[in-house]
Amino acid sequence: MKKFGYEPVVITRQWENKYGDQRDYISQSATRQVEIEKTEYGTLIKTPYKPNLSQRLLLKYGENRFVIFRKSLTLFFELAQYILPIGPKKQLYLEAKKYLSKNKVDLILATGEPFVLFMYASKLSKKYNTKWVADYRDPWSQAAWRKSNFLMARLNKYFEHKAITNAHAICTVSPYVETVIRSNIPNKTPIHIQSNGYDSEIFDQKELEPPSETMVITFAGSVYPWHPLKNVLNTLDRFIRENSSSSIEINLIGTNKESELVKYISAHCKALEQVVKHQSRMPNAELANKLLRSHLLLLFNDHALLGTKIFNYMAAKRPILLCYTNCSETNELREKNFAYDSSDFDKNSLQKELIEKTNSGIAVGNSEHLLEILKKYQAELALTGKIASKSHSIEQYSRINQITTFAKFLDTL
Structure with a gap:
């Protein structure tokens, strides 16, 4: 992005390849300290990850123990994270807030899933008067597992609409995802289709x-x-x-x-x-x-x-x-x-x-x-x-070509 005049600062969580399977998504990070890495491509800020109680039970006892209790906890954390500063992802919000308070930022780009990042970006956009773009890799409230629970379905639709209301633009990967998410967002919000690609x-x-x-x-x-x-x-x-x-x-x-x-x-x-x-x-x-x-x-x-x-x-x-x-x-x-x-x-x-x-x-x-x-x-x-x-x-799908297209989109904001 630097060649197009953008200085990216990426705030993400720390990852550990401890298990080699889906448990790595919820495992404790090796350190509790924020790691900052400056590269030729930009700045990478990696926050520590601490699993919630449901995740810790799964890691310790396996997927066949405390199933109902864990599902109840998962539902609670899934919904409460949009209202309260709790859950494993809150460190991303705190670190982004800290960075914005000390540095001038022209644009916030939040990628979901996890979609709580959209809520974080919406709050930070209001607080620091900064434009933000919602980058949908997948639909949010339309996911089958969210629609399977009445309370979760209703609240996720509410949270999605609330978060996206002040988004300056939306970016997504295909016309299909655009059609699906358009059903629950303000029609005035422009949507840019940006395909995935390869490095x-x-x-x-x-x-x-x-x-x-x-x-x-x-x-x-x-x-x-x-x-x-x-x-x-x-x-x-x-x-x-x-x-x-x-x-x-x-x-x-x-x-x-x-x-x-x-x-x-x-x-x-x-x-x-x-x-x-x-x-x-x-x-x-x-x-x-x-x-x-x-x-x-x-x-x-x-x-x-x-x-x-x-x-x-x-x-x-x-x-x-x-x-x-x-x-x-x-x-x-x-x-x-x-x-x-x-x-x-x-x-x-x-x-x-x-x-x-x-x-x-x-x-x-x-x-x-x-x-x-x-x-x-x-x-x-x-x-x-x-x-x-x-x-x-296939060259048209290379990452550099996709970045070129994306930079042109950002230039219009």
Whole structure:
């Protein structure tokens, strides 16, 4: 941002890669001191993180103990944080307030989720007479888990409208999210669409290649309830059993369900036990190396959501397997478990559209189609020693291009 005349100061929380799974999101930071790091890109202020009682119980006793009590505490902290200076995220507010009291700031940019940051930005904007922009990565009050509780649904709609009322502008990732959030915000607030992208610096200048004899398939990131995970695992298991002479390796990196996956594979996918490698979350540069050393990249259909993972996959220039786009089981999972009301969006997949636009992979219809594709790629690997990618026009999604567009948007404020 500096090249465009902006001096960014990022206030975030400290992160610890202690568990390698979703528990890292709620684990105690290693220090209780604020850490300040000045870099060539700007200033990074990292506040300590102290989990609340519900989170501490989960970390100590696991997810099967004190379930009702923990859920009650979670509901309390989720709602009370918008009114009272409590909860694990309050340190972000206090540090931002401290910085604003001592430094001249032209613009506050708050990114949600967590959406309590929008409330913090709204308060700070009023107190210090500073413009602020709400950056929605996902919808707020329309999330299914918030709408499942009447009190939480009503209060989150109220808090969202209250916070956004004095926002100078809104930034979000896709027309779908714009449509959803527009239903609960003032119509006068302008919305800018800013797509996610990839960091070209960690992919460029690298000539890493996957092995020539073993087909390597990689999935990186979280698994959500609407993903046809078991179906894909069963299909991969079937492929191995029906093609016993083929050599295959499957990497599952940074999933939030590692123990569940290990149990399921052990019970239902015996052929996968020796080829699946579970790995913890890792820095982006290290993840880029893993993607580059893969032949195929597995992506689950997130329907109306585009996400960030697809852009890193595209940057690796390895064929993407989007599972699934024409599958009754996937449709049922979406209707039952999708994060947002399925009636709110066009059921076409944004990921599918992007993959087809850039020729970055294949929109896999169902399990039979996946089997067919795996056999095709295995034959190509056996014949040529590699699996070719024919992607194009992905440079427009590089982080530098996205920053250029974003800077132009900021210039209009």
